[in-house]
Amino acid sequence: MNPAQSPDPDAPRDLVGIGIGPANLSLAALADPLGGLDTVFYDQRPTFGWHPGLLIDGATLQVPFLADLVSLTDPTSPWTFLNYLRSRERLFPFYFAERFHIQRAEYDAYCRWVCDNLPGLHFGHQVDAVRWNPERDLFEVDFTQLDTDGEAEALGRTHTRNVVLGIGTEPYVPDPLKPLVEAPGVPVLHAADYLDHRAALLAAEHVTVVGIGQSGAEIFLDLLRNKPAGREKLHWLGRTEAFTPMEYSKLGLEQFTPDHTRYFHALPEPTRDRIVDGQWQLHKGIDAATIAAVHDELYRRTLHGGWPDAVLTPGVRVRTAGRVATTKIELHLEHGRQDSRSRLTTDAVVLATGYRERPLDRILAGLDPYMRRDNQERPRIDEDHRLVLDPSVTGTVYVQNAETHTHGVGAPDLGLAPWRSALILNSLTGGEAYALPARTAFTTFGLTQRRHVPPPREAPALTPLVDDRR
The missing domain is CATH 3.50.50.60 (FAD/NAD(P)-binding domain)
Structure with a gap:
């Protein structure tokens, strides 16, 4: 049996993830302890690699180690960076090293550890197309399984109720x-x-x-x-x-908080574009x-x-x-x-x-008739990181790290990835799989501070959630 297929090839997945970079890896890690979710993630690369050409000896992340895949949403998760150190018997050396910013190579090794131990990740699988099947009310995801040389080995198709794009940058x-x-x-x-x-x-x-x-x-x-x-x-x-x-002042960094993301998303499109152009020093x-x-x-x-x-x-x-x-x-x-x-x-x-963000149009060409676009012909993305599609599409396409035009410079930030993953999982399950803070910044962005209220959603066809962490 193809390991990327469900035991029943006709059974739809709850979620198919396209791309396994830090964004989708964060989502997969936070989805792992939630029972009743049938998920699978594809990446065309043979193995995980996080900017391998820039893992220069001594080069460090620009964010603290707490900006790992899960900690800022669930510090009790088994997929934290600290648990990675513990599994390698390196927790005491890290403690004495007193490093708040870890080396890039160490972050890459941590992500590889998660990939080696987390189920549902399939490398060597290139997603070729995503289409909406109105007769089945499901997405069809076509992929090519690649051999070790990157040559086509087999073709496959997965049906899913939801899709999440995490194809990263180029x-x-x-x-x-x-x-x-x-x-x-x-x-x-x-x-x-x-x-x-x-x-x-x-x-x-x-x-x-x-x-x-x-x-x-x-x-x-x-x-x-x-x-x-x-x-x-x-x-x-x-x-x-x-x-x-x-820019690395404490209050300046609050532009990488959920509070600023919500403020930014609510602004008019021309205003958002001007703000992004002026925030270059943040990144x-x-x-x-x-x-x-x-x-x-x-x-x-x-x-x-x-x-x-x-x-x-x-x-x-x-x-x-x-x-x-x-x-x-x-x-x-x-x-x-x-x-x-x-x-x-x-x-x-x-x-x-x-x-630059990889354009979504190639992989979503099959959904083009259903997509809603802004004045610059970019995909419209709502506050919960969902593509705005025609109402006839009952499934959802979530977007990760391709929404700077709608969510601001924090879109690619590693520290915001767990919060965004939790938002997606809460939306996907129709509940509160992860409790999220109502406030995250001392700064009040705008004359009024907006709080996030998840939109009403019909209960999805999922097995009841079981949180076995407690």
């Missing part, structure tokens, strides 16, 4: 550099692939890092630390006008400790006289780019405030240009 490459990234043999790569090419980059005579956010800073620092003093030959540039620290700045580490390393290299051969230039955009001969890359740069232009010749380019 690397963003600016248009001027797309031809270089796509050309074979040209040493231009996205930061997502950094570790795979680190040895070649360290061997290159001159390396340029484009993008002055957190990943750009970590990559520049890693290259700097491993280049000989006086022969660094590094250039770090980006469009932002300064090497700006990330695109550089951690203050990383900025300090870069400066410390540059300063250390001046102790015996001279300056490191490293250029740091903010406020610069790449207009065009091309190859010089066969091994060099030429970047045509423009400085906005100076209104000046120049050319930079380099041997390799790392694009620390961030990520």
